[in-house]
Amino acid sequence: MSGYPHDISPAYAFTGQGHQYPDPEASQSQTLIWPTHASTPAQGTGGFSLDNARAEFAAASTEQRNQRREQVEGVDDILDMDFGGDSDDSDPDYREFGKGIRKMQNEVRQARHLDSDDDSDEAPAGRKKGKKRGAKGGRGRKPGIRGPRKAAEPTGDIKLRLGQANHAFLNGRCEEARDIAAEIVRINAETYEAWTLLSACFKELGEYNSAVKALMVAATWRPKHPGAWYAALNFALNETGDLRSEFLISAQYAAQQILRADSQDLEARRIKASLMLERRNLSHAAKEYEIILKRCPFDTEVIQTLASIYVDRGQVEVAMKLYTKTLDKFKKADVEIDTPFGWTDAYAYVELFGLMEKYTEGIKELRSVARWLVGRSEEKFWDQFVDDDREWDDDHIRRSECSQFDAKTFPLDTYGPGLPVELRVKLGLYRLFLGHYTEAMRHFNYLKTSDYNGQSLVEEFPHLFEEVADTLAEKGYNKDALDYYLQLAPGVGSEGASLQFKMGKCWLGEKSDQEAELCFQNAVQMEVDNIPARMELAKLYERLNEKDQSFMYVNEIIAIRRTQRQNENPAFGTESSDPAPSKKPRRKHTTFPGIRRGQSRYAPRRLLNPAERKKEEAARAEHLQNQYSIMKTELEQMRAGDPTATYKWMEAAEDLIDDFRAFKTFYPWDKYVKFLGYTHDDKFQAETKLETDLTEMADRLSKKLGADAEDRTSATSASIPADYRGISFSSWLDIFLEYAICLAKDGHDRESYEICESARDAIVFYHKREDMFLIHVCWGTCALLCNDEEMCIRVARYFMREYQFTTDSYRMYAAIARLCQSPVSWYCSGPEQKYMLRQVKAMDFNLVDKTRRQRGYAEKAGYTSQDKDGKPVLNDDMDVALLMLYGHILYSGTSYAYSLNYFLRAYALDPNNAIINLNIGLAYVHHSLKRQADNRQFMILQGLTFLFDYYNSRKQSTILEERQEAHYNLARVYHMLGVSHLAIKYYLRVLKENDGHESSREDIEIDTAYNLKILCMVTGNKKLANVIARKWLVI
Structure with missing residues (x-):
């Protein structure tokens, strides 16, 4: 065994x-x-x-x-x-x-x-x-210590x-x-x-x-x-x-075995308990911590952990009893304890009263425990003052009103200054919950003071400021809440967005719509998919009769929620084949059409009074005009490659593009949400699970705006503006595209893709076929500059989809993949093979008879191009470029036998094409070298037949490079097959072709000389190898 x-x-x-x-x-x-x-x-x-x-x-x-x-x-x-x-x-x-x-x-x-x-x-x-073996049943166990043998x-x-x-x-x-x-x-x-x-x-x-x-x-x-x-x-x-x-299970099991070997191992039991807690096995973790607590009754860390477990299990009273018993033990302890009961433990204990909403008892216990910790436990007379906390004032003014108080008994530090800020805030919160507003604000005002270093407490205790502000806002004291919120602003990211949203709610409570609008807009800027802020803006604009703005935010909420559900469940909705921003290494990346992640984008405030709004817009326009002048001045030098001019031009272009992207009219959400608003179609609303108020708002606004939308749709082309801020849309497109290329040259691939996406999503470009063509050409250029093969393939697929059955679209696909300096992993990937196969089937669908067409009716779905009437564009002939492209994809994936099917179809259409003959010959030869080849010699003969056809047609060319190519390719085939003497013959022809000529295109002489030198070395002709190296390989 x-x-x-x-x-x-x-x-x-x-x-x-x-x-x-x-x-x-x-x-x-x-x-x-x-x-x-x-x-x-x-x-x-x-x-x-x-x-x-x-x-x-x-x-x-x-x-x-x-x-x-x-x-x-x-x-x-x-x-x-x-x-x-x-x-x-x-x-x-x-x-x-x-x-x-x-x-x-x-x-x-x-x-x-x-x-x-x-x-x-x-x-x-x-x-x-x-x-069991014993006196009557066998030899019995030998004397000695039980256990495994050594x-x-x-x-x-x-x-x-x-x-x-x-x-x-x-x-x-x-x-x-x-x-x-x-x-x-x-x-x-x-x-x-x-x-x-x-x-x-x-x-x-x-x-x-x-x-x-x-x-x-x-x-x-x-x-x-x-x-x-x-x-x-x-x-x-x-x-x-x-x-x-x-x-974690393995570690828990190991800890269990340590305890079996030594049940008194406290460290192993601690680890086992912490692992159970980490795995959320709360009941067993609590039992383990209880065992530890019996052996270490004064371990405050264990007490806190055990109490938190009780709270998580909903046993707040049990946690409170635990602290009560522990506190009694600490107070009665006569010896010095390694881990004394401190302020952190007191805070955890007092927090339990808040969870049970026993604020009066919590205040009493907080004051009692704090009094014990500062060494004044005998001053129990302070408990008679139930409605105020004069005991913890900074001075003796209110304390002096108590006849039992003696200022000389204990130092001042044992009173107000000795109470930590966290417990003072907790005391104020409990007072506020009881309705003692004045006493609560007396405690909260300590947060506005400075510490002993003169620094503001907001830097050390931002969470206390936010907690106080949240509670004040919850109780309706919005103005007081804003005092604490404003000390925290501005924030960044989702936390900053949450803070701005809370401030906006407070401003609404104070009836200040302009400030509320600014806060909600800041929240949207900081967090791109912030739904609550958009909801408040939609309600605010509807209340103020800004129907367009309100409807826009409602549509944004709907689209964001749908996108979120698509990310959670990929089967929801259909997959878009448009290029999307990506960056190597590939990872999932969520973007919402029309929304960008920049935080510096300008957002006009619609609720300013007319004078202030006009002044702000004028200042903004003047700044943009200066930036546009800089762009025109530095344009030529930027195109010439001057670094300083490029930096200035890009800085100015960024401001202009941000302003363009912030103009909501250019990014209407009804382009994506096609079943809302003007069409009154309820299908999309049925698919999108919304709250009742959002659904009602969308329906109400769409009905009010429906007539206006129809009027805008029927507007004449003469009434449609052709510029923005005095700059024509064609110039705006040039700015977008040149800025994207500059970003790509600097290596900012994601940012360049986002600029291209912004241009694509703008409605002034979206419905113009020429503009979309230029945008995607630029997009592909950026991908090539960034060497991003995945994005190159996506852009090329756009051209094949929009210009289906157009030979140049397939040639562009092959050219982009060829220019991208990366492995062919995306070029011959599984999804690309399937996409190309659908293209081939769609091409074949219209060329077969009616019976076969009915049998393969599903292939009609592969038609993606439409004419001006919306009908699919059908092909009337086979496309050799498409057949060769799909064959090359299969060939690159080493599926030589399958690629021959499509190469031979192309051969039937164009038998004299040298490239087709070359590919058929190479496919046969490569397949013959595979293990699965049935008749190796016959396949080699077949391949050489087509290769000689290719060679004979190429060597008659008047172009030097084409003749060299023919000699070289045939030599490489002989080299691969191991026929060295024939390979040398054709390699030498490549070198002889160049005698007295200057190559102007592709130079393959160095490759040829290198291969020839290797063959000479392998065959033992070192002298000839040295001659070739000196003549052709020495630079």
């Missing part, structure tokens, strides 16, 4: 990702039953004594059976280990983990019994039936192999060390050092799952040694990096 567990292959690989760690079988059970030395002939006779041999064999067999029996007894503790733990029965993951371990134990037991079946005739009857000393061979493995590992040859360690385990699975070395090798190779398994198996062989289990536990928690969460 193998020394490997059943799920570890002898080839050292751990492939499973589960947590079923097997128990290795003892390698000593594999000892041979044959004698280790050959029987000698009987003395006194000239031959071999069969009786003596049998007697010797029987004696050796009996001895080895006894040894195996002792081994089985020695591993009883290993096989009887509790790998699950009764305390974790409610945890399905841990229970499944334990089942895997117990399954492994049963397999080991069966293996042990199978090895000892042959000595059953010598075993006592009581042992066969599993009864591991046998490694043999010399094992030690030698261990040394080799360690030497290889230290020298960085991890794979070699892994192989040697795996061989050691195969020989003797009990070699602990081999398992640990195997784990180290797996770690260096990045196979963390296998490394943890190896350590677990190693620890299983030393179940009573906590060190081995600690090694597995620490590795699972600290060495697995981002995969740590996958090994």
